[in-house]
Amino acid sequence: MGHIIILGAGFAGLALASELDDLARSGTTDVTLVDRSDRFTMGFTMQWALAGRRAPEEGARLYASLRTRHVRFVHDEVVGIDVGARVVATKSRRLPYDRLVIALGAELAPELVPGLSEAAYNLYELSSVLQFKDAIARLQGGVVAIVVTSVPFKCPPAPYEYALLVDDLLRARGVRDKVRLLVTTPEPQPMPVAGKAVGDQIRALMADRGIEYLPGHRPKAVEVGARKIVFETGADLSFDLLGAVPPHRAPKVVRDAGLADASGFVPVELGTFRTAAKDVYAVGDIAAIKLPNGSPHPKAGVFAEEQALAVARLLAAEIEGREGAAYSGRGICFVDVGRGEAAPAEIHVLAPGGPQASMRSPSVEGLELKRRFERERFERWFGG
Numbered sequence: 001m002g003h004i005i006i007l008g009a010g011f012a013g014l015a016l017a018s019e020l021d022d023l024a025r026s027g028t029t030d031v032t033l034v035d036r037s038d039r040f041t042m043g044f045t046m047q048w049a050l051a052g053r054r055a056p057e058e059g060a061r062l063y064a065s066l067r068t069r070h071v072r073f074v075h076d077e078v079v080g081i082d083v084g085a086r087v088v089a090t091k092s093r094r095l096p097y098d099r100l101v102i103a104l105g106a107e108l109a110p111e112l113v114p115g116l117s118e119a120a121y122n123l124y125e126l127s128s129v130l131q132f133k134d135a136i137a138r139l140q141g142g143v144v145a146i147v148v149t150s151v152p153f154k155c156p157p158a159p160y161e162y163a164l165l166v167d168d169l170l171r172a173r174g175v176r177d178k179v180r181l182l183v184t185t186p187e188p189q190p191m192p193v194a195g196k197a198v199g200d201q202i203r204a205l206m207a208d209r210g211i212e213y214l215p216g217h218r219p220k221a222v223e224v225g226a227r228k229i230v231f232e233t234g235a236d237l238s239f240d241l242l243g244a245v246p247p248h249r250a251p252k253v254v255r256d257a258g259l260a261d262a263s264g265f266v267p268v269e270l271g272t273f274r275t276a277a278k279d280v281y282a283v284g285d286i287a288a289i290k291l292p293n294g295s296p297h298p299k300a301g302v303f304a305e306e307q308a309l310a311v312a313r314l315l316a317a318e319i320e321g322r323e324g325a326a327y328s329g330r331g332i333c334f335v336d337v338g339r340g341e342a343a344p345a346e347i348h349v350l351a352p353g354g355p356q357a358s359m360r361s362p363s364v365e366g367l368e369l370k371r372r373f374e375r376e377r378f379e380r381w382f383g384g
Contacts, residue, residue, distance in 0.1 A: 002029040002098035004315060005088055007078055009035035009063060011301035012103035012284035012308035014381045017071045019312035024070035028319055032095060036077035038063055042374055043155060043301060046129040047336055051165050056126055061382040081257040083277035099279045101311055102254060102266065106154055106285040110246035113149050115222030120244035123162055132243055136169050141178035142240030147229060148185035149219050150247045154285045154299040156191045159183055159245050160202050161336040167209045168338035182212035184237070189215060193298045194347055194357035201359050205337055250286050263288045271327045273311050283307040293354040302331040334370035335359065342366035
């Protein structure tokens with residue numbers, strides 16, 4: 001009997017475990033899911049907590065309530081991966097594998113930008129987002145900057161969603177006209193893989209709210225005492241509050257295993273998601289994937305889920321001697337624009353001629369579709 005180990009229980013890991021549960025039940029192979037946390041938290045919970053739509057715990061589910069009854073869950077931290085010996089080491093045990101799927105997500109590395117950790121609120125860390133919310137509630141005026149420090153980063157709409165939600169909060173307090181609110185990014189436009197039309201729609205949403213947008217700005221350092229961002233272009237920006245999308249990279253345990261390349265992520269084959277190591281796969285935010293037109297594959301939970309399903313079906317097909325299913329390259333997200341609305345956006349990254357994307361107008365229905373997206377996944381992975 002073989003052994004499939006899945007590292008990480010985010011979107012990709014949960015999708016893998018759910019899809020492979022029947023294979024584990026059949027007794028054909030053992031399947032083990034490993035995560036250092038005891039619970040899963042939906043990513044946009046941070047934004048909804050910022051907006052005051054929910055308490056943070058409402059967006060979390062304990063792994064003890066997983067619906068997969070035949071996949072073993074191990075609550076432990078991965079400390080080593082030996083692809084030669086085909087063994088994963090955790091803090092408490094060694095787990096030999098026949099096939100390994102790495103879905104550990106991206107590690108946040110604010111220390112790569114001098115001064116960022118000390119001066120900025122981390123918009124990808126729940127506790128920091130809640131502190132950011134408190135700071136906004138006290139703000140009487142000044143400059144609020146949402147800064148993307150480097151690319152790639154997970155959830156491409158996130159910095160723009162944060163800016164629009166902050167605009168909402170400031171207007172509700174009657175101080176918006178006293179605040180300069182802006183977004184800076186190294187990107188040439190919002191969500192570049194989605195194309196110019198979608199990028200222009202995001203720009204228009206921000207312009208309508210008076211949110212400034214500075215593309216082509218990569219921070220070099222943050223001068224903490226002066227409360228100033230210095231960019232690689234030589235420009236600088238003074239701020240009163242700073243919310244940051246920190247640099248992303250593969251976790252240290254993966255880099256130490258020699259699986260990451262100079263990009264900081266794990267290169268994989270598009271469609272199969274195989275790494276250079278035999279019987280090792282990587283999916284989701286940890287993977288460096290090139291699209292047929294040479295563009296980087298965007299990092300988002302919905303794509304992590306689709307990649308995981310493709311790998312799960314590939315593994316099941318190999319083990320059971322049948323044909324697998326191709327990776328669709330399709331994804332949908334719901335861009336939160338504040339005001340109780342969201343704009344559904346669809347993208348097909350493998351479309352002939354290059355990625356094709358469209359975004360509908362913001363609506364109350366769009367935000368309800370985002371709620372339904374969450375409910376469906378909680379039901380699928382954790383039950384009612």
